[in-house]
Amino acid sequence: MQKLPISGVVIAFNEADRIARCVASLAPLCDEVIVMDSGSTDDTARIATDNGARVVQQAWLGFSAQKNAVISAARNEWVLLLDSDEWLDDAAGGKIAQLLAGGEMESADVWTLLRRTHYLGTALNHGGWGKEKVERLFRRDLRYKQADVHEALDTRGKRVKALDARIEHDTARSDAEYAQKLDRYAVLWAKQKHAAGRSANALSGPLHAFAYWLKNYVLRGGFLDGGRAHRYHWLHTRYVYGKYVLLAGM
Structure with a gap:
């Protein structure tokens, strides 16, 4: 797949066991991947770099502020944000590429993707956790609203559309x-x-x-x-x- 003018961005702290999967799903699609590390004491930074990311260090600012900081570091107009325990499924990259190639991406400011949660080996296809709409592909000028937990993108006055592309989410180590x-x-x-x-x-x-x-x-x-x-x-x-x-x- 030809890389697209999209910045893949991730925040991370001590995610050596999960960051490779996350970055590796973004690297073939995005022409830059940025991992903002908040002082990990394990191999998170090295593994992210080895898988094609540019790692920048930023002391922890809180969930919303940390995500806003990594968005600010992006150079492209469009940003694709993943958490370090998430990854794009095999078909997602092609669907995003088609969206861009067809010119449809510009018809919105925010695109929701479908997230499926996994819990200790069980894929949660039902119960509200199999096709959770999450706002992860958006223009670089958008920011997260201040929140201590369950942070949300500020989409007031923005055009939001849905894309049938999946993010997988491995929510727990134990x-x-x-x-x-x-x-x-x-x-x-x-x-x-x-x-x-x-x-x-x-x-x-x-x-x-x-x-x-x-x-x-x-x-x-x-x-x-x-x-x-x-x-x-x-x-x-x-x-x-x-x-x-x-x-x-x-």
């Missing part, structure tokens, strides 16, 4: 690590919502947790994925419960 990650996110979420004036009561945690389980595990068919899907959805139910309990206590 069950314990993922549970701890969700616990950290719950604290950040609660603090963020409290600062924004949100509140919760004693019923918020149980009701929102039940709603997540019913919607994603039952109605959206999360149970159909088998394997570790049950555990994944239980952890997210626990996460939803926990973040509202924390908010209620503030």
